[in-house]
Amino acid sequence: MCANVFGVLKSLFGKPFDGGKRTMDHGSQQQQQTQQMPGPFQGFAGPQGPCPGQHPTLVRLDELQREVAMLGQQVCSFSGLQSDREYKRLERELTQLLLEVDQVETEGRMELQQARKRAAGEVEGLLRYLEGNATHPSRLAIEELSREAQSLLLAGVVAPFRQGQAQNASETGEELVEAVQDVAMRLAQVKTGGSVPLRKARYRALTRVCAVQEVLEGRVRMHTLALPLSDETHEAVQRINQVMVQVSGARCQLVALLMGLSGRDSCAHLARVLTELLVELDALDVSSNTAVRNYRKQVVEEINGLLKHIDLEGEGDDTFRYDLAQNDSIREIEAIRGRVSVLRGEVLRQGVAGQGAELQSLLTHLDEVDTGRNPCIREARRRAVLEIQAVITYLDLREALGRREPGPDEPPPHTAVWRVLASLSDLQAQVLGFDGKRADKSYMVLEELLTKQLLALDAVDPQGDQGTKTARKQAVKYAQNILSYLDMKTDEWEY
Numbered sequence: 177m178c179a180n181v182f183g184v185l186k187s188l189f190g191k192p193f194d195g196g197k198r199t200m201d202h203g204s205q206q207q208q209q210t211q212q213m214p215g216p217f218q219g220f221a222g223p224q225g226p227c228p229g230q231h232p233t234l235v236r237l238d239e240l241q242r243e244v245a246m247l248g249q250q251v252c253s254f255s256g257l258q259s260d261r262e263y264k265r266l267e268r269e270l271t272q273l274l275l276e277v278d279q280v281e282t283e284g285r286m287e288l289q290q291a292r293k294r295a296a297g298e299v300e301g302l303l304r305y306l307e308g309n310a311t312h313p314s315r316l317a318i319e320e321l322s323r324e325a326q327s328l329l330l331a332g333v334v335a336p337f338r339q340g341q342a343q344n345a346s347e348t349g350e351e352l353v354e355a356v357q358d359v360a361m362r363l364a365q366v367k368t369g370g371s372v373p374l375r376k377a378r379y380r381a382l383t384r385v386c387a388v389q390e391v392l393e394g395r396v397r398m399h400t401l402a403l404p405l406s407d408e409t410h411e412a413v414q415r416i417n418q419v420m421v422q423v424s425g426a427r428c429q430l431v432a433l434l435m436g437l438s439g440r441d442s443c444a445h446l447a448r449v450l451t452e453l454l455v456e457l458d459a460l461d462v463s464s465n466t467a468v469r470n471y472r473k474q475v476v477e478e479i480n481g482l483l484k485h486i487d488l489e490g491e492g493d494d495t496f497r498y499d500l501a502q503n504d505s506i507r508e509i510e511a512i513r514g515r516v517s518v519l520r521g522e523v524l525r526q527g528v529a530g531q532g533a534e535l536q537s538l539l540t541h542l543d544e545v546d547t548g549r550n551p552c553i554r555e556a557r558r559r560a561v562l563e564i565q566a567v568i569t570y571l572d573l574r575e576a577l578g579r580r581e582p583g584p585d586e587p588p589p590h591t592a593v594w595r596v597l598a599s600l601s602d603l604q605a606q607v608l609g610f611d612g613k614r615a616d617k618s619y620m621v622l623e624e625l626l627t628k629q630l631l632a633l634d635a636v637d638p639q640g641d642q643g644t645k646t647a648r649k650q651a652v653k654y655a656q657n658i659l660s661y662l663d664m665k666t667d668e669w670e671y
Contacts, residue, residue, distance in 0.1 A: 231288065233280055233281060233282060233283070233288045233291070233292075234288070234291060236280050237277070237280060237291055237292060237295050240273060240276055240277055240280075240295060241295060241298075243273055244273060244295070244298055244299055244302070247266065247269055247270060247273070247302065248298075248302055250266060251266055251270075251302050251305060251306050252305075252372065252373070253372070253373070253376070254266060254306065254309065254310075254373060255309070255315075255373040255374070255376040255377040255380065256310065256377070257310050257315065257319060258307070258310045258311060260310075263306070263310055266306055267303065267306065267307075270299055270302055270303050270306070271303070273299050274296060274299045274300065274303070277292060277295045277296045277299060278292075278296060280292050280295075309371065309373040309374065312371070312374060314366050314367055314368055314369070314371075314374050314378075315373075315374055315377055317366050318363065318366055318374075318377050318378055318381050321359055321362055321363050321366070321381065322363075322381045322384075322385070322435075324359055325356060325359045325385050325388070325435060326435050326436065326437060328352060328355050328356060328359070329352075329356070329388060329431055329432075329435050329437065330435075330437055332349075332352040333352070333392070333428055333431050333432075334428060334431060334432045334435075334437050334438075337425065337428035337429075337432075349392070352392060353389065353392045353393055356385060356388060356389045356392060357389055359385055360382060360385045360386050360389060360551060361555075363378060363381055363382050363385060363551070364378075364382060364551055364552060364554070364555035365555070365667065365669055366378050367667075367668060367669065367670065368670065369670075370670065378552075379550075379551075379552060382551035382552065383550075383551065384434045384435060385435075385551075386551045386554075387434055387485040388431050388434050388435060390481075390485070391427055391430055391431055391434075391481075391482065391485060392431070394427070394478065394481055412460040412461065412462050412468060412472070413468060413471070415456070415460065416457065416460070416468070416471060416472055416475055419453050419456070419457060419475055420475055420478075422449075422453060423450075423453070423475065423478050423479055423482070426446060426449065426450055426479075426482055427482060429446055430446060430482055430485060430486065433446060433486075434485065443486045446486060447483060447486045450479050450482055450483055450486075451483070453479055454476060454479055454480075457472055457475060457476055457479075458476075460472065503550075503553065505545050505546055505547060505548065505550075505553050505557075506553060506556060508545050509542070509545060509553075509556050509557055509560050512538050512541055512542060512560055513560050513563060515534075515538060516535070516538060516560070516563050516564055516567065519531045519534060519535060519567065520563075520567050520608055520609075523567060523570070523571065523608075524605055524608060524609050531567075531571070532568065532571055535564050535567055535568050535571075536568070538564055539561065539564050539565075542557055542560055542561055542564070545557055555669075559664060559669070562661060562664060566604075566607075566608060566657075566658075566661045567608065569604075569654070569657070570601070570604050570605065570608060573597065573600070573601045573604070573654070574601055576597075577594075577597065577598055577601060580594065582594070587639065587641050587643075587644055589636050589637055589638050589639055589641065589644045589648075590641065590643060590644045590647060592632075592636050593633065593636055593644060593647045593648050593651050594647075596629050596632050596633055596636075596651055596655075597651050597654070599629055599632075600626075600629055600651070600654060600655055600658065603622065603625055603626055603629070603658065604658050606622060607622060607626075607658055607661060607662045607665075610622065610662065610665060610666075612666070613666055613668075614666045619662070619666060622662060623659070623662065626655055626658055626659050626662070627659075629655050630652065630655050630656070633648055633651050633652050633655065634652075636648050
């Protein structure tokens with residue numbers, strides 16, 4: 177028997193498809209090879225074709241079933257919106273198949289009616305699944321964040337470039353980089369519920385935003401370098417300077433292409449232009465002048481830095497890029513997190529600080545993890561770093577409280593800050609050991625107690641004492657970090 181659409185969906189998501197009732201619960205994150213599953217029709221013989229003498233109705237349903245299976249694979253990998261041309265094509269073809277199934281003659285026979293009903297149910301399930309993914313709140317959130325990034329870059333990079341305005345590395349440029357970075361961070365935190373289409377959509381959006389972020393950071397760095405060499409330095413310098421101007425324009429074009437803000441240009445065209453510039457630079461004879469040779473090398477590196485981002489058109493089509501359960505870097509991060517969990521338990525049980533050196537070594541290990549320009553792996557590493565830092569700061573505060581010997585002349589406001597820090601240390605121990613959800617009563621209690629400590633700090637009057645002001649400011653930041661860590665532990669983020 178050949179694969180039906182239920183088999184296709186089960187092989188992709190690790191659970192039998194239920195006609196769309198669990199629209200966004202797609203089970204396992206591993207995309208497996210499609211297996212042949214029993215069809216719903218009697219006499220259905222799979223690759224060998226229908227059995228000799230099979231009823232014409234079953235033969236026709238068999239043909240339609242094969243078409244449904246082919247469309248099912250496309251539906252399962254679609255990660256766009258209802259307004260996309262591909263969505264409309266899939267919806268149109270599935271609707272056409274549903275009409276053809278309904279038109280199959282059953283001659284009033286119960287078994288043929290049941291077979292037709294099962295076939296129609298499969299097509300209807302695919303239609304619901306397609307619509308559910310395209311209209312899911314997480315998919316809409318991804319689109320909203322992508323549009324936010326587009327607006328930032330249109331106003332900050334693309335529009336000024338098209339109007340011929342000079343670009344500079346002013347504070348505005350750095351603010352733009354930070355704004356784009358913030359969008360990338362929020363994209364990485366969008367929940368997908370294990371859905372392959374949603375993970376794919378999130379990954380595709382993230383790769384483009386993160387690529388643009390790198391391009392912008394390179395643009396800001398370029399303005400902090402020394403000015404181009406004088407044309408009088410060497411006969412090749414004039415041409416290198418001209419190339420530098422073209423590279424600056426190409427950088428803006430690349431931003432427009434990556435964010436879908438360019439209707440005429442293409443990545444292939446820009447790649448050809450940049451490659452031609454590399455060839456031209458390579459042909460320049462600068463062997464006699466070290467300064468010019470280094471200058472050319474710098475320009476070549478800038479061009480190569482742009483070229484590496486141009487191949488993003490197909491990014492996200494390969495499952496291994498966004499289905500990360502078997503990724504070596506993720507496994508490495510998870511192994512580190514496992515060790516951190518053990519150390520955290522020892523700290524909470526024994527209250528000793530002997531684990532500090534190992535925690536620092538784990539931080540160093542995380543810094544060496546290869547993220548492969550994958551924003552989801554970057555986010556996983558960032559979260560692991562925060563877990564380690566939370567334990568280290570807890571140990572540091574406990575040690576500081578243990579060493580504290582207040583003198584008789586200590587200002588009362590300073591004493592009040594230390595009293596709050598002692599309370600925060602106890603609360604942080606509870607947060608480190610918390611393993612629940614946001615709906616839990618214990619979560620709400622912890623959140624309320626931490627908020628009360630912030631209010632207590634706000635009520636401290638430094639009375640002009642600079643040391644108290646500094647201590648209170650640090651204590652406020654410490655409390656806010658504990659709240660952020662509690663929030664991170666319960667946000668149900670997944671790779």
